Amino acid sequence: MFGWSLATVIVPLLVGSLVLLYVQARHEQRTSQHQLRVLARTLVAALERELDIEREQLQVLAAAPMVDSEEWRQLHAFAVRVAQRDPGSVIGLTGPDGQQIFNSVTSLDAPQPNLWQLGRQQKEVEWEGRTLPLSSQLLSKQVFERREVAYSDLYYGLNTRHPALAVSVPVVRDGQVRYALTLSFRPERLGRLVESAVVEPGLRAVIADRRGIVVAANSAAASRLADRITPISTPSGSLAGTYDGTSRDGTSVRGAYAVSTKNGYVVRVSRPRESVADFLRSSTAGWVILVMAALGASIYMAAGLARRIGQPLRALGQAASSGSEPTLGETKANIMEIRVLAQALKLGADAEQHRREALIREAKRAEAELALRRADRQKDEFLATLAHELRNPLAPVRSGVFILRHRTADGASKRILDVMERQLQQLVRLLDDLLDVARISSGKMALRTELTSLATVVAAAKEATHDLLQTRKQRVLQEGPFDGVLLRADPVRLAQVITNLLTNAAHHSPAASDIKVAVRCDEDKVVVSVMDTGIGITADRLGSIFEMFATTGARSGDGSHAGLGIGLGLSRKIVEMHGGRIWAESDGPGRGASVHVQLPRVQNS
Numbered sequence: 001m002f003g004w005s006l007a008t009v010i011v012p013l014l015v016g017s018l019v020l021l022y023v024q025a026r027h028e029q030r031t032s033q034h035q036l037r038v039l040a041r042t043l044v045a046a047l048e049r050e051l052d053i054e055r056e057q058l059q060v061l062a063a064a065p066m067v068d069s070e071e072w073r074q075l076h077a078f079a080v081r082v083a084q085r086d087p088g089s090v091i092g093l094t095g096p097d098g099q100q101i102f103n104s105v106t107s108l109d110a111p112q113p114n115l116w117q118l119g120r121q122q123k124e125v126e127w128e129g130r131t132l133p134l135s136s137q138l139l140s141k142q143v144f145e146r147r148e149v150a151y152s153d154l155y156y157g158l159n160t161r162h163p164a165l166a167v168s169v170p171v172v173r174d175g176q177v178r179y180a181l182t183l184s185f186r187p188e189r190l191g192r193l194v195e196s197a198v199v200e201p202g203l204r205a206v207i208a209d210r211r212g213i214v215v216a217a218n219s220a221a222a223s224r225l226a227d228r229i230t231p232i233s234t235p236s237g238s239l240a241g242t243y244d245g246t247s248r249d250g251t252s253v254r255g256a257y258a259v260s261t262k263n264g265y266v267v268r269v270s271r272p273r274e275s276v277a278d279f280l281r282s283s284t285a286g287w288v289i290l291v292m293a294a295l296g297a298s299i300y301m302a303a304g305l306a307r308r309i310g311q312p313l314r315a316l317g318q319a320a321s322s323g324s325e326p327t328l329g330e331t332k333a334n335i336m337e338i339r340v341l342a343q344a345l346k347l348g349a350d351a352e353q354h355r356r357e358a359l360i361r362e363a364k365r366a367e368a369e370l371a372l373r374r375a376d377r378q379k380d381e382f383l384a385t386l387a388h389e390l391r392n393p394l395a396p397v398r399s400g401v402f403i404l405r406h407r408t409a410d411g412a413s414k415r416i417l418d419v420m421e422r423q424l425q426q427l428v429r430l431l432d433d434l435l436d437v438a439r440i441s442s443g444k445m446a447l448r449t450e451l452t453s454l455a456t457v458v459a460a461a462k463e464a465t466h467d468l469l470q471t472r473k474q475r476v477l478q479e480g481p482f483d484g485v486l487l488r489a490d491p492v493r494l495a496q497v498i499t500n501l502l503t504n505a506a507h508h509s510p511a512a513s514d515i516k517v518a519v520r521c522d523e524d525k526v527v528v529s530v531m532d533t534g535i536g537i538t539a540d541r542l543g544s545i546f547e548m549f550a551t552t553g554a555r556s557g558d559g560s561h562a563g564l565g566i567g568l569g570l571s572r573k574i575v576e577m578h579g580g581r582i583w584a585e586s587d588g589p590g591r592g593a594s595v596h597v598q599l600p601r602v603q604n605s
Contacts, residue, residue: 033242036256036269039205041240043197043267044258047207050193051167051263053395055149057082058169058181060399061091065407067171067179072102078402079104085395088186090159093171093179094140101179105159113158116141125156127163130226132156132213136166140180143168147177151263153209154226157184163226165190165215187225190216195444203271204253210264222249229268232257244273394431398424422467433566437548440573447490447577451602454485454526458517461498468503473512476502480519485526486602493574494599497582500567501530501595508593509534526601531594537586545584546572568595575599 061082066075072093079091083104092103098116102108119138124131133155142150150168157164166184170177190207198205198218206223207216214227223229232243240258247253247270255270401424405417439445462469462476469476487494498517505515509532516531537545548569575582580599586592 032271033254033256036254036271037240037242037258039198039203039269040256040258040267043194043205043207043269044260044265046193046197047190047265047267048260048262050190051151054167054183054185055169056396057399058091058167058183060396060403062169062171062179062181064403068173073108074406076102076104076108078406081402082395082399083183086185086189088160088162088164088188090157090164090184092182092184094182095179096144096177098141103159118158127156127226132163132226134158136164136168136182136184139166139168140182143170143180144177147172151265152184153211154187154213154215160184160186163187165209187215191218191225194218198269200271203269204247204255205267205269208266208268210266212266215265222247222251229266232268245270394424394428398428422471425467430566433570436570437566440570445573445577447493449488449490449578452487452489452491452494453483454487454519454528455482457487457489457491457494458482458498458528460491460495461502464495464499465502465506468506469515472506474506474509475514477514477516478518479516481521482519484604485519485521486604487526487578487599488602489578489599494578497571497574497597498528498530500571501597504567504595505530505532505534505593508532521601523603524601526599528597528599529594531592533592536589536591537584537593538589539586542584542586546582571597 061075061079064075064078066072066078075093079093079102083089083091090103090105093101094115095101098114100112100115102112106112115135116138119135119141121134123134125134133153135158136152136155139150139152147170149170152166152168154163154165156162163186164184165187166182168180168182171179171181194205194207194216195218198220202220203218204221205218206214206221206229208214208229212229212231214223214225214229217223217225227248230245230248232245234241234243234257238259239261240256242254242256244252244254252273253270254273255268257266257268259266398421401417401421405414405421436445458478465476502515502517509515513533516529518529518531520527520529546568548566572582575597578599580597582595582597585594585596
């Protein structure tokens with residue numbers, strides 16, 4: 001009877017726990033699906049915003065007065081400048097008969113194809129085992145017929161020899177579509193967008209065009225560029241929802257999708273599916289075993305308690321009813337055992353309380369560490385988002401400044417536009433540095449190394465700082481054997497390092513001064529030094545100027561502030577990724593400074 005009393009208490013508790021476990025599993029499943037739906041819609045919004053930037057640049061170019069006067073040479077030069085801001089981009093102008101007037105990667109006098117004839121031929125190209133159309137599928141023809149912006153599916157770029165996407169806008173004059181302006185770009189831009197937006201490990205994300213061809217995917221996805229996505233069952237006309245399916249690598253996944261209403265591109269996000277049925281079956285079996293064990297243990301314990309307590313009580317009752325003297329020795333022994341048990345329970349409760357307090361302290365410590373990591377990640381994400389969102393509006397502004405310069409003949413206005421353009425360039429460089437800082441902090445910066453000439457890298461850095469040096473009337477003097485020095489490096493990132501060093505030297509040196517770039521070579525390494533005669537660096541700051549967001553603590557050569565301390569810290573990270581090192585030397589304030597970059601050298605074969 002005692003055992004059944006305990007069982008009536010324990011069994012409902014165990015069954016209730018099992019029900020709660022099932023309810024929790026269903027809630028987790030619904031929460032996961034909701035998160036996937038929100039992420040899919042967020043990625044669609046980011047995709048549309050990215051394509052809107054390209055559309056706005058083309059619309060600014062379409063409004064240029066060079067179109068009205070058919071000054072193709074000036075419009076071609078402007079298109080080349082705009083396309084160079086994003087390597088791999090091509091801008092082209094097409095007439096109403098499909099004949100391309102020019103594009104930004106060939107000279108103006110070079111013969112151009114008729115894009116409509118090329119599209120009707122429906123030629124295809126084999127690229128890394130995948131078949132892609134050779135043209136943008138008569139994209140410009142759609143612009144003339146529909147009189148609106150058009151977006152292409154993935155195709156093989158004839159000029160870039162690489163898969164590309166394109167957006168085309170109508171050039172309207174007097175209510176008629178006179179031309180179509182088309183901008184094609186590499187889909188890797190959308191890949192970087194997906195990687196930055198999807199941060200949960202193991203979460204898979206892809207963007208596909210209207211034909212179901214992948215144009216972007218994160219590293220966790222099974223599909224890659226130009227793959228065909230696996231089909232899923234969706235309601236006709238549905239723009240968003242969830243699905244269960246199998247990925248390209250055979251993994252069973254549960255995901256969500258969203259369709260862009262502007263261009264028809266599809267975003268899918270998914271994660272490997274954990275079978276709720278298997279989970280519940282295994283949980284149920286475990287809980288049944290636990291119920292049976294608890295029930296058996298309760299009966300066994302009840303029987304033991306009955307023997308220890310019931311028998312002495314019955315003996316006392318029989319003695320009392322018969323009037324005989326009770327045998328107190330055994331009764332007292334049983335009562336003492338109960339007291340010992342109570343003391344043991346109290347000790348156990350105290351120990352459990354201490355254990356819970358220790359667990360609470362450990363949980364608070366872990367929560368504090370998690371909060372710190374989350375705050376650091378949110379800081380990196382904030383910097384990346386801030387830089388990205390601030391940089392996006394700058395492209396149309398720079399295009400507008402260029403057009404105003406072309407149309408403005410007044411000298412004072414041109415000087416004002418010069419100042420605006422210099423400040424815009426400085427702001428773009430600052431935002432690019434912030435984006436690079438965020439990429440390094442999140443471990444997403446990757447080098448594209450190739451066999452590179454040191455002379456080419458230094459020339460690119462000098463070209464990047466030409467306007468600044470010309471404004472400050474400064475010269476760059478080269479000293480040493482630059483030609484023939486080969487490096488295994490990323491030329492763009494290495495030129496960024498030298499550009500940062502030249503920019504710092506220019507800002508911290510007097511106007512009309514000389515900046516020296518010297519090179520020293522050994523058998524296995526090369527040292528590039530940038531030396532100036534400017535404000536110098538104090539000895540106590542020589543070791544800290546390469547920390548991120550650290551400055552020299554002094555004013556620049558023109559009296560402005562020394563900057564945010566991003567350039568040197570970013571340069572150190574890039575040099576270390578190349579297997580090199582960077583350090584600075586200075587004899588003190590007012591005596592100039594030298595920054596040295598040591599890199600592994602490749603011997604000429």
